[in-house]
Amino acid sequence: MADDEAFRREIRDWLTVNLTDELRGAGGPGRENEAFPQRLEFTRRLAGAGWTTLAWPVAHGGRGASLARQVIFHEEYARSAAPSRVDHIGTTMVGPTLMDLGTPAQQQRFLPPLRSAAELWCQGYSEPGAGSDLAGVTTRARLDGDEWVITGQKVWTSLAHVADWCFVLARTSPGRHDGLSYLLVPMRQPGVTVRPIRQLTGDSEFNEVFFDDARTDGDLVVGAPGEGWKVAMATLAYERGAATVGQQIGFQRDLDDLVALARSTGAAADPLLRLRLARASADLTVLRSHTLRTLAMEKPPPANPSVVKLLWTRWRQSLGELAMDVLAFGGGASAEDVERWQRLFLFSRADTIYGGSNEIQRGIVAERVLGLPRGDRR
Structure with a gap:
C-alpha cells in the first residue's frame, strides 16, 4: 500500500x-x-x-x-x-503486561518511564534449580505490613547490572503454578546483589541476582497474589511479536556476510560448503515464511512459539558451525572477521538453552501438537 x-x-x-x-x-x-x-x-x-x-x-x-x-x-x-x-525488556514485555493486567496506578507509575526509556528493566525468572521448569522457582516473598519481602536467587538475568527494576516471579504460598506471584522490584536497594557471569565470549551480559530481604511496595504485584504463573506466561507471549522479523533480517545479513567471506577467501570453491550455504539460505526462507504466516494469524497454534524457537536456535547454531568451517577452509580472513565469527559461534552454544531449552520445546510440541503422553521432565 x-x-x-x-x-x-x-x-x-x-x-x-x-x-x-x-x-x-x-x-x-x-x-x-x-x-x-x-x-x-x-x-x-x-x-x-x-x-x-x-x-x-x-x-x-x-x-x-x-x-x-x-x-x-x-x-x-x-x-x-x-x-x-x-529497552526491549521494558517495552516489549513489561509494558504490554501492565497495559493488559496491571492496575491503573501501576500503569500511571511505570508506563511513562517505559515509553521514554528513563527506566530499564530485567527479568527475574530463571533460578539455579528452575530454568526451563519455571514453575519450580523457590525465590520466596512474604508480606510484611505494606511491603513484600523477597529472598532467593535468580540467574542468567540479562542486563541486571544496568536495570532499575526487575519483574520477579516468586513463591508467595504453597503449591506449584498456583503459589506464584509476579512482583515489580526496584534493583537499586541494599537487599539486591548483582554478580556478573563471565561467558565463553569473554563478556558478562548475564548475571546472578541475590535477593536478601529485598523489599517492594505491597501494591506492586501484577494480578492477584498467586496468579503469577498466568501473568508470567502472558509476558512471554508478548515477547514473541513482530520484532522476530527484525531478528531474521539480522540473520540474513549474517548469512550474506558469510557468503561474501567464503567467496573472498576461496572457501566457496568447496562443493560441500557451497551446499551448506545454500541450505542455510533455504532454511532461513522457511523460518521467515513461517514467522510471517504466524503473525498474520488471529490465534496461532499454542505450541507455535516452541516451533519458532526450535527453528531459529538450531539455524543460528548451524551458521556458527558453518562459519568456523569457512574460516578453516579459506585463507586471508581479517582479524576482525575471525573475532566476529568466533563470537557468534561461542554465543550460539547457549541459544538452545536459554528461554526454555530445546528439549523442553520438543516436549511441548510432542504433547500439544502430536498428542503424545507427557514425558518425565525431572
Whole structure:
C-alpha cells in the first residue's frame, strides 16, 4: 500500500539522519555491554520520536501501528544495522503486561518511564534449580505490613547490572503454578546483589541476582497474589511479536556476510560448503515464511512459539558451525572477521538453552501438537 511505503520512507529518513557509523552493528547477542551509554542515548532518541512504542495503543502513549507497519519498522531497523536497543525488556514485555493486567496506578507509575526509556528493566525468572521448569522457582516473598519481602536467587538475568527494576516471579504460598506471584522490584536497594557471569565470549551480559530481604511496595504485584504463573506466561507471549522479523533480517545479513567471506577467501570453491550455504539460505526462507504466516494469524497454534524457537536456535547454531568451517577452509580472513565469527559461534552454544531449552520445546510440541503422553521432565 502507498501509505505503508510512505511509512517505510519515514523510517529510513529518520535512521539516515540519526544513526551514526560508530553505532552501526553495536550490541546484539554476546555484545550487550558494547557502547552501552551511546546505545542508551540512541534508544532515548528513538523513544522521543515514538518508534520504541510503535505497537502500544494510542491510549497508552503509543502509535497503535498495524502489524504490517510494525514489521516494516523492524525490517528497516535491522537493514540499517542500527544498534541493539537497551529497552526491549521494558517495552516489549513489561509494558504490554501492565497495559493488559496491571492496575491503573501501576500503569500511571511505570508506563511513562517505559515509553521514554528513563527506566530499564530485567527479568527475574530463571533460578539455579528452575530454568526451563519455571514453575519450580523457590525465590520466596512474604508480606510484611505494606511491603513484600523477597529472598532467593535468580540467574542468567540479562542486563541486571544496568536495570532499575526487575519483574520477579516468586513463591508467595504453597503449591506449584498456583503459589506464584509476579512482583515489580526496584534493583537499586541494599537487599539486591548483582554478580556478573563471565561467558565463553569473554563478556558478562548475564548475571546472578541475590535477593536478601529485598523489599517492594505491597501494591506492586501484577494480578492477584498467586496468579503469577498466568501473568508470567502472558509476558512471554508478548515477547514473541513482530520484532522476530527484525531478528531474521539480522540473520540474513549474517548469512550474506558469510557468503561474501567464503567467496573472498576461496572457501566457496568447496562443493560441500557451497551446499551448506545454500541450505542455510533455504532454511532461513522457511523460518521467515513461517514467522510471517504466524503473525498474520488471529490465534496461532499454542505450541507455535516452541516451533519458532526450535527453528531459529538450531539455524543460528548451524551458521556458527558453518562459519568456523569457512574460516578453516579459506585463507586471508581479517582479524576482525575471525573475532566476529568466533563470537557468534561461542554465543550460539547457549541459544538452545536459554528461554526454555530445546528439549523442553520438543516436549511441548510432542504433547500439544502430536498428542503424545507427557514425558518425565525431572
